[in-house]
Amino acid sequence: MNRRNFLQNIAIAPALGLSVETGAIIKAKRLKIGDTIGLVCPAAPAFNKEGVQVVVESMEALGFKVKLGKNIWKRYGYLAGTDEDRAADLNDMFADTDVSGIVCVHGGWGCARLLPLLNYDVIKKNPKVIVGYSDVTALLLGIHAKTGLVTFHGPVGSSTWNEFSVNYFKSVLMNAEKVKYENPKSKGDNLTQVDDRITTINKGSSRGKLVGGNLTVLCHILGSDYVPDFKNAILFCEDVEEAPYRIDRMLNHLKLCGAFDKMNGFVFGKCTKCEPGSGSYGSLTLEDLWEDHLKPTKKPAFAGAMIGHIANKFTMPVGLEAEINADMGIIQFLEAAVL
Missing domain, CATH: 3.50.30.60 (LD-carboxypeptidase A C-terminal domain-like)
Known part of the structure; x- marks a missing residue:
C-alpha cells in the first residue's frame, strides 16, 4: 500500500467503523427512538411473565418497540431452552432487519454454551448493538473476538433502569458520545x-x-x-x-x-x-x-x-x-x- 492510499484509509476508517490503531472493528448504528429492540434469554429462563413485562415496559419507556425471541418462554432445567433454542433466538435477532438492537433479559449461566452455535457471518454482515453483563460476558467477548463488532457490557433488561444507568446507556448507545x-x-x-x-x-x-x-x-x-x-x-x-x-x-x-x-x-x-x-x-x-x-x-x-x-x-x-x-x-x- 502506498503512502497516499494509507492516508486515505486513515481518513475514511472512522466512517467505516474501523480503528486504525487496533485493526478492524465493526460498529453498530446508534439506537434511536422508534427502533425495535429484540429481547432474548441466552442463559437463565424467563421465570415469570410479570418480570418480562417489566422489561418490555422499561424498553418502551426508553422509546423503543419490542420483539421477543421465539423461544423466550422455553425452559430446560436452569436454562432458557436448549442451547440450540437460545442460539437460534440470537441468530434470528441479528438476521432480522427490523431489529436494531438486542438486550439480554438477564444472565445466570449458559451463554458460553452458545458460542460454537452462533452464526458469526450473519452477525458480521448485520452489526447491531448487543448489551448485557454478568454471564452475557461470554457473548460479548466471543462475538467481538470472532467478528470485530463492538459489544456492550451494560444493563440487562431486568436491571434497575434508574437515572444514572439510563443516562449512560443513552449517551453511549443513542447519542454516540465520546463518553x-x-x-x-x-x-x-x-x-x-x-x-x-x-x-x-x-x-x-x-x-x-x-x-x-x-x-x-x-x-x-x-x-x-x-x-x-x-x-x-x-x-x-x-x-x-x-x-x-x-x-x-x-x-x-x-x-x-x-x-x-x-x-x-x-x-x-x-x-x-x-x-x-x-x-x-x-x-x-x-x-x-x-x-x-x-x-x-x-x-x-x-x-x-x-x-x-x-x-x-x-x-x-x-x-x-x-x-x-x-x-x-x-x-x-x-x-x-x-x-
Missing part, C-alpha cells in the same frame, strides 16, 4: 465521600482497547478462540459473591495466561459481596490482591468503577479505544462506540 466515565462524587451527610470511592493501585494514564466483563466468566473461556487478544488492552473486570480466595485464583489465572504482561492498564469495577465472610480470620482482602497481582505490573490500574452487579451502572464498550487515568479513576472514550 467520560467518572464515579459520582457525593458526600451526603458525611464529612467525606464514603460510597463509590476509587482506589488507585498504580498511578498513571494509558490507552488501549477495552476488553473484559465478569471475571469468573472471562476466566472460564480463557484458552478458547472466543477471547479477544489482551495486547495493548485496557482490561476491566467485575464480579459478585466470590470469596477473596476465588478472586485471587482468577487474577492469578489471568497473570499466568500472560494477560497482565500484554495489557496497557487495568480497571476493576465492583466486587459485590466479595468481602471475607464470618470465620475468615486471616483471609486476604481485595486490597491485598491488588498489591499481590496488579501492583507488580507497574501499569496504570484502579478499582471501584461503576461496573458490575450494581444499580448505578456504566455501559462499557468491548473493543473500543479508551484512555484511563488511574489517579482520578477516569475512563475516557477516544471515539464514539456506535455510528
Whole structure:
C-alpha cells in the first residue's frame, strides 16, 4: 500500500467503523427512538411473565418497540431452552432487519454454551448493538473476538433502569458520545465521600482497547478462540459473591495466561459481596490482591468503577479505544462506540 492510499484509509476508517490503531472493528448504528429492540434469554429462563413485562415496559419507556425471541418462554432445567433454542433466538435477532438492537433479559449461566452455535457471518454482515453483563460476558467477548463488532457490557433488561444507568446507556448507545466515565462524587451527610470511592493501585494514564466483563466468566473461556487478544488492552473486570480466595485464583489465572504482561492498564469495577465472610480470620482482602497481582505490573490500574452487579451502572464498550487515568479513576472514550 502506498503512502497516499494509507492516508486515505486513515481518513475514511472512522466512517467505516474501523480503528486504525487496533485493526478492524465493526460498529453498530446508534439506537434511536422508534427502533425495535429484540429481547432474548441466552442463559437463565424467563421465570415469570410479570418480570418480562417489566422489561418490555422499561424498553418502551426508553422509546423503543419490542420483539421477543421465539423461544423466550422455553425452559430446560436452569436454562432458557436448549442451547440450540437460545442460539437460534440470537441468530434470528441479528438476521432480522427490523431489529436494531438486542438486550439480554438477564444472565445466570449458559451463554458460553452458545458460542460454537452462533452464526458469526450473519452477525458480521448485520452489526447491531448487543448489551448485557454478568454471564452475557461470554457473548460479548466471543462475538467481538470472532467478528470485530463492538459489544456492550451494560444493563440487562431486568436491571434497575434508574437515572444514572439510563443516562449512560443513552449517551453511549443513542447519542454516540465520546463518553467520560467518572464515579459520582457525593458526600451526603458525611464529612467525606464514603460510597463509590476509587482506589488507585498504580498511578498513571494509558490507552488501549477495552476488553473484559465478569471475571469468573472471562476466566472460564480463557484458552478458547472466543477471547479477544489482551495486547495493548485496557482490561476491566467485575464480579459478585466470590470469596477473596476465588478472586485471587482468577487474577492469578489471568497473570499466568500472560494477560497482565500484554495489557496497557487495568480497571476493576465492583466486587459485590466479595468481602471475607464470618470465620475468615486471616483471609486476604481485595486490597491485598491488588498489591499481590496488579501492583507488580507497574501499569496504570484502579478499582471501584461503576461496573458490575450494581444499580448505578456504566455501559462499557468491548473493543473500543479508551484512555484511563488511574489517579482520578477516569475512563475516557477516544471515539464514539456506535455510528
